[in-house]
Amino acid sequence: MKFNANQQDLQQALNYCQGVIEKRSTLPILSNILLNAQNGNLTITATDLDLIFIHQINNIEVIEEGSTTTTSSIMYDIIRKFSSGKKINLTLNDSSKLHLESDKSIFNLNCISASEFPLTDENFNENEFIIKSKQLLKLLNKCKFSVSNDETRHYLSGIYFHQTEVEDKKYLTAAATDSHRMSISKIRLENDINFDPIILPKKTIFQLCSLLDTFDGDVKISNIKSKIKFELNNSVLISKLIDGKFPNYIQVIPKNNQKKLEIDLKLFLDSVDRVASVSLDKKDGVKFNLTKDTLNLSVNNTNSGDGKETLSVKFDHDLEISFNSRYLIDVASQLDGEKIEIYLNESGSPALIKDPGDFDSIFVVMPMKG
Helix, strand or coil, rough: CCEEEHHHHHHHHHHHHHHCCCCCCCCHHHHHEEEEECCCEEEEEEEEECEEEEEEEEECCEEECEEEEEHHHHHHHHHHCCCCCCCCEEEEEECCEEEECCCCCEEEEEEEEECCCCCCCCCCCCCEEEHHHHHHHHHHHHHHHHHCCCCCHHHHHHEEEEEEEEEEEEEEEEEEEECCCCEEEECCCCCCCCCCCCEEEEHHHHHHHHHHHHCCCEEEEEEECEEEECCCCCCEEEEEECCCCCHHHHCCCCCCCCEEEECCCCCHHHHHHHHHHCCCCCCEEEEEEEEEEEECEEEEECEEEEEEEECCCCCCCCEEEEEEEEEEEHHHHHCCCCCEEEEEECCCCCEEEECEEEEEEEEEEEEEEE
């Protein structure tokens, strides 16, 4: 195997691989990436057995076709330290070492035979549909912070994707909850799709977000029983799904929150963030003391002190309620409009948060006790 590639192309592909490969893998081959050079293309594959990432670099100079595997982290570390945009010559020599050369730098990296690399080949092309990358990224971003970290309830440690229908309009809806807060977001589907409900794991969500951040175009999605496949321009991500039943989240959405609180989004976000600074572990609740058109925010920490701020708001009732500041900041950071709308009921009832700039997303946050 012998080919020449551009430093930037390699660095970008290897950067994505870093997120897929487990740092402490027991199998040496899983710390490696598979490099396959043929037909003028280089295909790079990384896997942790639950997630497979495949990236193709087109139009490279392949002098001799072939494939091998080498340690991902070491190759990435070397490539990213080469000058940007440089040409790198890669050769697999007889002693099965990968020879890298650029300018005056020469490296020889240990390899494991490509035949040992675990590859699964499955037929995904039954249920396919296409979605715009920015729409998919929206669903992921609006929901990912509500995903649970609780290992015991594995069915909550992902985003639940499913098809819904409202007034004859079809939507792809995403929901996530850690039982203290919940995010729901949906996008309109132009056509009927054949899509069974799935729970997408957390690691896949973050890998997908980093791919979609730099990509603008169509994403092809296809799923079979226990796996899902996302195809972007030159990248493919195949993931196992979480096996489990997502709870009926609809019944958690508050139905009778009539007390509407309307606040300028930026002022609210900055104010909560400032007041929460007095609490070191962010476990102290931000207390809302609401009277007509006035919100007094306060945090009191026995060890470090207290902080207060007053905001002018639109509100027509008297109410005291406390929230985890982190939850409010997470939600507010994802809103698109100029304002935030918080619908309240009583001091012990969950709050419903809406975004006037995006009617297709809602959030529920449980209050804190006391």
